[in-house]
Amino acid sequence: MLTMRRVARVAPWSLAALLIGASSAVHAQAIQNTMDPLGSPWNAQRIFEPSALPELEHRDTRDSNNEPVAPEDTPVKNRQQPGYEPVGIRHGSWMFNPSLMTGALYDSNVFASNTQKRSDIAAVIEPSLRAHTLWERHGIDLKLNSQSTIYNENSSLDQTNASLKGAGWFDVAHDMVVLGSFQIARLNEGVGSLSSPTNAVTPTPYNLFSGDLTVRKEWNRFTGSVGARVDSYEFGTARAQDGSIIDQSARDGQIYAVHGRIDYAFSPSLGWFAGAEGNQRDLRGIPGSSIDSTGYRVLSGFTVGLGRLVKGEFGGGYVEQRFDNPLIGTVSGPSYRAKLTWSPTRMLDIHVKAEQLVTQTSDTSSTGVLANAVQIGADYELLRNVVLSASAGYETDRFFGQDRRDTVTSTNASVKYLMNRFSSISAYHRYTSRDSNTPIFSYDKHQVGINVTAQF
Template sequence: MSGVAFVSGGTAFSQQATPLRGSVDENVLQTQQNTPPRPAPRPAVSAPALAGTGDAGIPSDPYQPISPGALPDADAGNLGLNGVPVNDGSPPSGPVDNSGGLNPPPATVPTDIPLPADRATAATQRTRPAQPSLRAGQTPDALTTGALEDETGSNPKAQRTDKDNLPEPALERRFVKPDPEPFAPLGIRAGTVTLRPSISQGIRATTNADDSSDGKSAILSETRLRMRATTDWSRHSAFLDFDGTYDKTLSGQDYSAPNIGLRGGFKLDLGERTTVTGEGGYRYRQEDASAPTAVTGASNRPAVQELDATLGVRHEFGRFFGEVKGKVDHTTYGRAEFPDGTTISQKDRDNTFASVALRGGFEMSPAIKPFAEVEIGKLMYDLTEDSNGYRRSGMRTALRGGIEADFGEKLSGELALGYLRQGIDDNRLSDVDGFSVDGAIKWSPQRGTDVNLGLLTRVEGATAPNDSGSIFYEGRLGVKRQIRSNLSVNAELTASLRDNKDGSGLDKGFGAEVGATYWFNRFLGLDVSARHRITRSEVDTRQTTESSVYMGLTLQR
């Protein structure tokens, strides 16, 4: 019997070969039927047979392993070239070396070519178990498996690698970052709005209850309610603040004074270079007893209500910017009461002020922006003439120049210096004009220390005949230091100057206050403070002195 064998990627070409030709010995068929099926050795393909020069071909020598004992003799008949089992339909007799799967052998491989040295060495180190294929009626023999070495050049042993997805430690052992502000209020969250309320209740002992020139000492109950609502929108922002204080006498001079302030605002970013801002506020207070406009001899301090609103648009042109802002203020005054029960209306003092300010500047650096501003407005009294027959309405103009600063948390704010002039329609009264200074600066020289500076200039009207009014300047410097996470100290200095245009000279005021806050926990704290204020004037009714101490508790959320 003769045949041709082809090896190409594991494909069986025997089905495409021509039918067997020649006679078959009968004793061969009888031997296959009477003896247990055992695969006969397949002859190896010789070189002439591969060439396909004849139909019969010349049989080659049986395959002999390079190293004796590499393969069991019982399984040698089921192996083809290089120890690869022949695909005759029977199950494989042992592990198959698949190391050549990426580079399959060529279709024709001559047998007379010696194996490489590394393959010969690997063959001597590799043993295959004898696992003959089973046929019908055959009893399986005992299987023995030898050691299979992987340390070969073609199939190196896989090394152990470290895992990338290590398991997380237990929750009890996880490191928790400490809260930098463990005593700060948590707030009440509603969607994207967070509300932080607080209420304080304390006792104040003072030497001058109503802060007047003839005030007496008293012990006051002081209640303060504060609420602040802020948003955490990704692009725009808004806020709403409420601050209300009520003082009531417990002993000493009879005194009762509410002070309420409400302010809200928003900021809209209409693109990368256009910003719209707006604010509005309401305040209810009592008129200062040392003010020149205070009614002499009144038994009460008349109420003053202030309502204001601003709206501005800012646009940047490269390194330059421009801003236009409109402002409206309305102020009303309550009735003055006298000890005999009579009252006097102050409606002739009610007024409305409206103005438009134009500001332009350039960016010297990302943090410093100088600017110039011009403001034009109109002061309009509700009554054309006051109780003395004077027309006090008039135009107001202002020219300012300053610097905007934005160094992040380190320093921010603005400072402006300029000239202010308030005209009066009545020719019998002179205009009120003078130097102006305005600004609000926040500075943090180091973490835990905050310094706030506030400066303002305003025009005050008058009610007396031949009195045009005054210009009032005020400055506040406050310092707050966080000594510990639950202990902070603060100090504030105030100074004021009133330039009276009626010839009564200057009114000067000074004040100092120190205090501390200790938090027992995140919700309860203790407040203590002490202050001293004085006012000096050429008019005796405007001179005041007051000293007080305060102690109270604060609840916050």
């Protein structure tokens, strides 16, 4: 029988699958509106995300209580009820899960503009294949997928994203694990996103090669991790309203980062954490105008966990990005983060997130942003096979190097109906409103869509 410690390590693979399958689309917000769960040990690679408090009872007690986690004790949005989980195709010690999602989308403002408002409908096709190991100790999880969006009237917005993502872990000892992840992708920056060229009427394609390697170690109540990551970008061109070509190759380059985190558990319901990440950005830029920079972010605070009722993390710290170009200078300031999940019943999860950070409009841009955001959302299990989700966010953005201040209001509502093990249907509505003191950047849009998924 596996020990409880082993179960705790195997369980995150369901979360790893969600992590590597997340969308790579660029959002209008500097702080993305996401409430995806992330469990230990994968927070070792995303060190500013909440960690799970460890089991502190005696090993013999843990072993005697070794029972599978019931669906009702997992997050509402991602729980798998018996009879609705994918079947999969097993080949030796590997499991394969193919799926195909097709859908239709209505967008009330496809160019995210306040002067060139056009609505359109689009077809969305997303095939994917997940492959993961069934080994008792080490593990590998891979996902290959593509997403094509084809517009009815504005074919210039058509785009196809394709990616291969992977995550893996190697259990060196019962208290030490090596984590790795990678991504090879061909992606697009959507028109109207913060990092898209202002006058663009087509998406900006780019290639991304990313990898992370982390070592995580436990010492009784202490847990520590240290790792390194590299992201390599290669951008293509976009087209402007007047038909001219917008070359984005100045943003090509590599971003190197080192990161570390330590956690200490005072009790099963209270812990302390500290995380730090440093980066060096070597980007092409343009002659006479470098966008190379070095920076760091540190955050420290407390992790709380009151059974399955309340889980969250609260922290504060500092962030700084120092650019080689004296005309850009140094972007720095305090940073805080609070993320809480409250489950008053086993059918309802309420999420709250508040965050302040000094960032850039994109990893490869020189425009700094001081962003403050508050987000709240809820997931409700109406029936075993029907889940309702809703969220709302409010963000303020202050831009460095220009007299610009924006506020972003967003809402998101969806319903998902699981018909059986092999199919599901979902519908959603998203609303985004950006209000800027520079009118050219103001816009609002509604997106309404329906998706049908077949899986095995």
